Amino acid sequence: MTHLAKDPDWWRGAVIYQIYPRSYQDSNGDGVGDLLGIVQRLPYIASLGVDAIWISPFFTSPMKDFGYDVSDYCDVDPMFGSLADFDAVVETAHALGLKVMIDLVLSHTSDQHPWFRESRASRENARANWYVWADPKPDGTPPNNWLSIFGGPAWQWDGGRMQYYMHNFLTSQPDLNFHEPAVQAALLDVARFWLERGVDGFRLDTINFYFCDAELRDNPALAPEARNATIAPEVNPYNWQDHLYDKNRPENVDFLRKLRAVMKPYNAAAVGEVGDAQRGLEILGQYTAGDDLMQMCYAFELLSGQRPTASRISEVMARFEEVAPDGWATWAFSNHDVVRHTTRWDLTPPAQRGFATLMMFLHGSACIYQGEELGLPEAHVAYEDLQDPYGIEFWPEFKGRDGCRTPMVWDRDNLSGGFSTSPRTWLPVASEHLGLAVASSEDDPAALIHHYRKVIAFRHAHPCLMKGTIEEIAVKGHVLSFIRRHEGEELFFALNMGEEPETIAPPQGAGWQPAGMELNSAQPGADGKLHLAHWQPCIMLRRRARG
Structure with a gap:
């Protein structure tokens, strides 16, 4: 389930x-x-x-x-x-x-939607205002400078209504009028x-x-x-x-x-x-x-x-x-x-x-x-x-x-x-x-x-990763680190995002235990520091009594 x-x-x-x-x-x-x-x-x-x-x-x-x-x-x-x-x-x-x-x-x-077919049929029908229609400027050009993501103006001329309709994407994708x-x-x-x-x-x-x-x-x-x-x-x-x-x-x-x-x-x-x-x-x-x-x-x-x-x-x-x-x-x-x-x-x-x-x-x-x-x-x-x-x-x-x-x-x-x-x-x-x-x-x-x-x-095994806060975000060299916290559970996470080994200090305070061995998490060395190979994470867990 x-x-x-x-x-x-x-x-x-x-x-x-x-x-x-x-x-x-x-x-x-x-x-x-x-x-x-x-x-x-x-x-x-x-x-x-x-x-x-x-x-x-x-x-x-x-x-x-x-x-x-x-x-x-x-x-x-x-x-x-x-x-x-x-x-x-x-x-x-x-x-x-x-x-x-x-x-x-x-x-x-789509311009094939029945709503648009009705809207473009006239300026008086029940769905006439369901799309973004606008009159041209006096010289016949589009009403403003808006552009389509797919290239060209965001306006397409319709000879039936003698107006432009707006399309943020293809000309066959007219924009609905949410003001209606x-x-x-x-x-x-x-x-x-x-x-x-x-x-x-x-x-x-x-x-x-x-x-x-x-x-x-x-x-x-x-x-x-x-x-x-x-x-x-x-x-x-x-x-x-x-x-x-x-x-x-x-x-x-x-x-x-x-x-x-x-x-x-x-x-x-x-x-x-x-x-x-x-x-x-x-x-x-x-x-x-x-x-x-x-x-x-x-x-x-x-x-x-x-x-x-x-x-x-x-x-x-x-x-x-x-x-x-x-x-x-x-x-x-x-x-x-x-x-x-x-x-x-x-x-x-x-x-x-x-x-x-x-x-x-x-x-x-x-x-x-x-x-x-x-x-x-x-x-x-x-x-x-x-x-x-x-x-x-x-x-x-x-x-x-x-x-x-x-x-x-x-x-x-x-x-x-x-x-x-x-x-x-x-x-x-x-x-x-x-x-x-x-x-x-x-x-x-x-x-x-x-x-x-x-x-x-x-992730699913640790509520702090699902719903917890993210705190103490830090960068040292190419290593990103932060702590996730939720209802007494804390996870320290560090990741060496560089191509060379990096060394950082472990999280401060007592009670931190190595975690995530299945994810190739680094453990503290004999010198007490974390030695991370390239793209290697370090994951450490601490649980505190709530309240």
Whole structure:
């Protein structure tokens, strides 16, 4: 059973496993993963010791952005199966002790959604105001300078209404108008629909994009030295603006309170994706403060292109504690939008194990992305095989997100890696992944998957890692250290994030005992000091009487 089955705070400190359904398991031989494929592989996921799964979108969609363009929020795209198949996912996951979180894309729909088709039909119909429509400037140009993340203006001309509509992403993904109460009510009904089907929570796509400025004011320019976006910062002019008005609006907080009220009777939890390179942690803190907003959010500080050093991790943790003292973060190193961190940070096997250990000791919840536990590198996808519109638009300077979305590898003995019986899959199975397939990794005592199981189990064995504070964050050389505390349990953690051995002093005070031997934890030497090999942790435990 799940470690958190009866805990109303089941989400606090939970380990969440992200599934990209197109690429997890194909059950019917069409080359695309589906919901029954997920059902087939849920025992494997449960064997990792995680608490919950997050399933990326599987709703009805024309698939211009692979499910992030929804045309029916309350049904399953036939590509992935049926509502009955989804019910099987929930039933099987719950029987295995896994919570189920689904990816809700509330900021925008597909242009094929019936809501948008009605909205664009005239300026007078019942849904005329459900999307962000605006008149052109007198010279016919868009109403302001807002840009689309996928390139070009964030405005598309519609000759029927003789107005522009806003799209933060593709032109086929019009933005909903959250200033319209009926829109909010409809989206809250969507949440209720899935909660009634048994989901335990949501991952909220682009949570800070829901509202735009009602006055449609221009965004100011961003200084070149401040352009620190995670995705395609060199080639995308979206990163040249300070996004004060097209997202991050204060009105969003009231809607999040309404959503939390809908979730509360179901003991459901949400993790929001905060997409902002300049103030992500601050927004995270704002959206998770108190007990009437979202439980968790994640920003992109640890999804960056540059490998985090001990100093960088210390800086991020300290900044989070400063701006979000009442908030709760979910940390991730990889997901479906960024280059896999094994490649992005050029990690050796010891560094892979070190970062996996670090994640499970950080203050917050943790999210791992399918295949991360195998140490999969970014796959090479040839231009002619690309599917991602973002990569097609900015190729070759930015190759898109397909390299982290290729099919999961289960078995090295066939070219599809056990993902599908089809000779052609929606993205090619990466040949460089086959040697790291699940079956091969299970048989190799040194494989990364075994380390993930050990460190996840260690996390669950210690309440201070799930729910405790993080204190005394320090950096000495390349060694990061801190103490986690909760109700009398204390864990000292240090990690040598450098390539050379380091020596540090053990934690001060009496009662500290070595712990985490299964994680290769260093023990004090004859000189009383801690001698850490490269990427080696030191874990020490102390328990004090409560009160």
